[in-house]
Amino acid sequence: PSFAAEEQMGSFQVHATVFFCLVMLLLNPTEAGREWSSIGINYGRMGNNLPPPAESISLMKSLKVGKVKLYDSDPEVLTALASTGLSVVITVKNEEMASIASSVLKADEWVKHHVLTHYPATKINIITVGNEILSDYNNQDRWLQLVPAMQNIYSSLVRWNLGKRIKVTTTVAMDVLMSSSPPSLGQFRVDISETVMKPMLRFLSNSKSFYFVNVYPYFAYSANADKIPLDYAIFGEVKAPVEDGGLQYTDMLSAQLDANVAAMEKLGYHNIKIAISETGWPTAGDVGANVDLAATYNRRVVARMLADPPLGTPRRPGTFIPTYLFALFNEDQKPGPVSERNWGLLYPNGSQLYHINMTAKIMDSEFKSIKSGRPFPARPTPFLTPVHSSTSTASPGTGQNPTPYYSGAPIPQPSVGYNPPNAPSKSPIPSILPYPPPSPLPLYSSPPPPTTINYPPPCMPYPPTNPAPYIPSPTPTTPVTTPPYPPSNPTNPYAPNPPSTSPAYALWCVAKPTVPNSVLQKAMDYACGAGADCKSVLPNGLCYMPDTVVAHASYAFNSYWQNNKRIGGTCDFGGTAMLITMDP
Structure with missing residues (x-):
């Protein structure tokens, strides 16, 4: 055939392919866009009575979640997630980070073992390098290893042509901020701003990845219940919105997110996408922790994050924010106060603590009234307020840095x-x-x-x-413009064993x-x-x-x-x- 005929035939094939894809999207709208236009769940396994992974994943699907975030890369769980359609976030554990930061060969080895063995049958789409590394003051040596480890994992993915399909990030808590209220004053801590956060944001921007942050209005509310209106914490009707530079805030979650956005903007990064890696509300144990409030908060988070068109935040209106609720199960082996073991949507036997619809198709008023029988607990003494630390284990993040700005609440200072x-x-x-x-x-x-x-x-x-205490330097130090990262390509490609970690x-x-x-x-x-x-x-x-x-x-x-x-x-x-x- 002539060249013109071949060109016409090629054009026909392209149009036929496009038409077929459009038909498939129309026939199966549930799967179309499911990866992002859905709510995710954090799957923690610190319990001695939890169902096996295959059964747990069936429960996830019954909840109609579209994404799951893991705190490790356990092969049994990843195998069970194969062919489920769920998008998966896996985690490089904190103790694995040192060797990966020091050697691209170690990063390659990790990617081969934990990603290529399961992908694409298991839809791994994000790798988080470490969990709340910058909240762990007992292992500050890891802070400067964080970005090199992220870079080495990403470089390995690029070599396998997966750099655009699998994003690399890390999970941070609200305590990376030294100020956050009002949101426009959001600013990273002086001990990490130049040395860690700026190179991290540069990496996230260049790789078009997400800024993953754990945000918990519950912690700020429970520590300041006499100052913060409950409705502000649970997306209720706020009579007097918080005014901040011409922007109005009617909920604490948006204020916490925008504080992180403002902090990124102060370092020159205005377009990095933000995602909620953890948020939730406990059902028992501490002030404000009960089934009624947990149900209300989580239902409203789902409704807000799946709104069509997206609501975003006052600082970033109309933006879709990927969100992962914490957590799938109540986990009886987690240390700390009672509330630590009561964040789950499900009991270990699979029954729901309260009904929740992960598709945002049911309004608040349509849910049956909850009669939990749990009295609103008396407020504990201030020094018993829990500090959450999740170092490569499933635990709510330290998303409780600031007293949220509301009705003249004092702005906290770092030191x-x-x-x-x-x-x-x-x-x-x-x-x-x-x-x-x-x-x-x-x-x-x-x-x-x-x-x-x-x-x-x-x-x-x-x-x-x-605890994961926040202990910044009492006075600002001179910023380090060239962070002393370990080399990504050392002369000796074999990294030493990572240092032993103590609890x-x-x-x-x-x-x-x-x-x-x-x-x-x-x-x-x-x-x-x-x-x-x-x-x-x-x-x-x-x-x-x-x-x-x-x-x-x-x-x-x-x-x-x-x-x-x-x-x-x-x-x-x-x-x-x-x-x-x-x-x-």
Whole structure:
């Protein structure tokens, strides 16, 4: 045939193919666009009574989720997910990251074993490198390994022609921000902004990947239930929207998301897509944790995120935001307060704690009323508010950095004596005790403390299990413009074994016993004036004995730190305090 005839035949084949694809989309609209236009679920397995993966995946499909996020890359789970149509997020565990960051060969090995073995039968579409790495202060050496590990995994995918099909990212918590309320003041912490976040955002932008963030309005609400209207946390009817630079916020989730967007914009990145890697509401255990509120919050999240056309946020209107609810099951082996074990949509036997429709086709008013029989729990003492840490295990993220901006709520500051640029001035924090308002403390350097320190045992406010504290530097440091990343292509391609990892320990903030009493007294006055609960160390108080300045200061320091570390409080007090891992 002639060239013209061949060209005409080729044109016919192209049009026929396009027509066939359109017909298939019309015949099967459920699968079309299902990958993104659907709600995802976090599948954690920290339980000794959970069904096997195949049964769990059947339960996911019965909930009509379109995506699932895993906290590892377990081959049994990935095999069970084959041919299910579910899009899958897998995770490079935190302890695997060091070797992958140091060698492209190690990254290749990981991709071959965990991706190519299962893809494309299992629809892996995202790899998260680490889980809340930047919230783990016990392993800060991993922070500078994060972006090189992401780059090496991505380079391996590109070599296998999967760079456009599988995105690479990491999961961060809200505590990567040092300020977030109002949202326009969103700004990354000074200890990671230049060295980690800027190169990470450059990578996400160049690879057209997502910024994955764990956002939990529940934590901010439960810690400030006397200041934050419940409706603002659960997408209710807010009478007075929050005004921020001409934008109006009627829900806390949008404010938290836009705080991250503002932080990215401050580093010059305006177009990176944002996704919610975790959000949810617990059904039992702590303030505001009950079935009614969990059902209301999660149903409304689904309805909002699947709205057609997309709602987006005030800062990014009309934008679809991929969202993964936390979590599929209640997990009885998770440490910490009762609420840690009560985030699931399902009991281990597969029955639902409450009805939820993952397609947003049922309105609030159409759901049956829930009679949970669970009273609204009394508010716990501030230092028992849980801090969630999920280091390569399924646990709600540390999405509770700031006190959300609402009706004049004070804007939290990252550390003693430090104000971010353009932030409004701080107002004195009222105290119920007759202490003066705090004034900045001079820095004090002291010799190393002795190995054994005697403190009053029963009175120290007990920290939550497995915390991931936020401990920024008390003053801004000079940004590091060239981060000292390990090389992506080392001379020796064989990476050493990753360093052994130790479990995250509980932490207490105590006074350094080598600091003079006069200096400690000033630091203690600061802590008490800044809101620490110091009544117990007043004369006749429960913890007045032993009557020493170091014991009283330790109690005050720990009270302040446990109560304020979520919103940027540090254990420093002008260099007079330190963190210890043994219960004093």
